Amino acid sequence: MTHTDAAAALSVWVALESPTSHPAGVNGMMDLVAQEVAGLPISVERIAGRDGLGDMVALRAGLDNGQPSVALMSHLDTVHPVGTSAKELPVRIEGDRLYGPGVYDMKGGAWLALQAFKDVAKAGTAKRPMVFLFTPDEEIGSPTSRGLIEEIGRGSAAVLVTEPARLGGKIVTARKGVGRFDVRLEGRPAHAGSRHADGRSAIREAAHQILAIEGMTDYTRGITTSVALIGGGTAANVIPQHAWFSVDCRVTTLADGVMMENRILSLKAHDPDVTIRVTGGMNRPPYEKSTAVAALFEVARGVAAGIGLDLQDCPMTGGGSDGNFTAALGVPTLDGLGIDGDGAHTLQEHALISSIAPRRALIKGLLETV
Numbered sequence: 621m622t623h624t625d626a627a628a629a630l631s632v633w634v635a636l637e638s639p640t641s642h643p644a645g646v647n648g649m650m651d652l653v654a655q656e657v658a659g660l661p662i663s664v665e666r667i668a669g670r671d672g673l674g675d676m677v678a679l680r681a682g683l684d685n686g687q688p689s690v691a692l693m694s695h696l697d698t699v700h701p702v703g704t705s706a707k708e709l710p711v712r713i714e715g716d717r718l719y720g721p722g723v724y725d726m727k728g729g730a731w732l733a734l735q736a737f738k739d740v741a742k743a744g745t746a747k748r749p750m751v752f753l754f755t756p757d758e759e760i761g762s763p764t765s766r767g768l769i770e771e772i773g774r775g776s777a778a779v780l781v782t783e784p785a786r787l788g789g790k791i792v793t794a795r796k797g798v799g800r801f802d803v804r805l806e807g808r809p810a811h812a813g814s815r816h817a818d819g820r821s822a823i824r825e826a827a828h829q830i831l832a833i834e835g836m837t838d839y840t841r842g843i844t845t846s847v848a849l850i851g852g853g854t855a856a857n858v859i860p861q862h863a864w865f866s867v868d869c870r871v872t873t874l875a876d877g878v879m880m881e882n883r884i885l886s887l888k889a890h891d892p893d894v895t896i897r898v899t900g901g902m903n904r905p906p907y908e909k910s911t912a913v914a915a916l917f918e919v920a921r922g923v924a925a926g927i928g929l930d931l932q933d934c935p936m937t938g939g940g941s942d943g944n945f946t947a948a949l950g951v952p953t954l955d956g957l958g959i960d961g962d963g964a965h966t967l968q969e970h971a972l973i974s975s976i977a978p979r980r981a982l983i984k985g986l987l988e989t990v
């Protein structure tokens with residue numbers, strides 16, 4: 621397959637818009653996966669979506685000897701709303717760059733890994749049973765796919781995740797843990813002119829809480845807290861009864877995750893007349909570079925050297941992925957095996973076409989070696 625053919629085939633995947641909240645689009649992606657493997661020695665299991673989200677597809681191939689498998693994992697949802705490709709981010713090629721919604725995170729990785737999976741299934745060169753799970757909901761924390769991700773992880777000797785490569789093709793061997801919380805405040809409404817003293821502002825209380833939460837950031841320990849969504853109030857002349865905001869929390873160790881969850885869930889209102897309700901918790905546990913992960917990375921380095929690549933990993937990254945779930949179970953996990961490029965989640969999102977062939981060869985080699 622030439623670069624041009626690969627870019628054209630991947631463009632079809634990118635053009636089919638599939639934000640997490642649009643199950644018709646996500647299911648269209650699952651259809652494309654199933655079509656790709658039709659007629660090959662690959663079994664297709666389709667699991668119906670739930671809670672308003674898209675389906676999952678699990679492909680199985682390779683040896684059927686009851687040994688632990690090698691698992692590939694890709695999400696086919698994106699963060700880009702339907703219509704993005706018609707307006708701000710058209711699917712297009714500029715030199716070595718293929719632009720489009722989700723091309724880097726992570727349709728490029730999903731596509732090239734599927735080609736590698738097909739290559740190995742067709743050639744009959746798998747070292748183990750192989751399973752490839754495609755999921756619909758990674759971008760919102762994998763609420764409907766986590767169970768199957770963990771089940772497949774437990775049955776696997778290694779998990780390979782096709783999230784985007786880091787600058788220069790580095791892969792990922794450690795990720796921070798991620799927590800999400802919602803804070804809701806209820807005060808007492810009053811006319812902001814005539815009855816000001818009777819009011820208890822939910823927004824003023826939110827302001828106190830937000831400063832306290834952001835103050836929990838500790839860069840030396842790798843702990844960050846961010847309030848990035850906020851709402852409240854009804855009109856400019858009413859003391860606000862309601863306010864709400866979200867909290868994003870990142871940690872590097874399981875113990876810090878427990879500590880931060882306790883701190884955030886036990887927030888107390890500053891004003892006794894305002895109630896505070898905190899929901900949520902740590903969603904993705906930290907993915908630490910254990911000795912098992914480091915050993916798997918050395919195997920990957922060897923495979924990469926065989927195809928002329930000097931594979932490097934990057935320091936612990938702040939973004940979570942489904943790799944966090946399997947790594948936290950103690951299953952050796954490599955991530956960032958997807959396509960190289962830049963601009964994930966932005967309107968400059970693009971992938972490097974020249975990275976398709978070597979990454980595909982790397983995954984093929986891993987499926988034949990691990």
Ligand SMILES: [Zn+2]
Nearest residue numbers: 725726758783
């Ligand atoms: Zn992703």
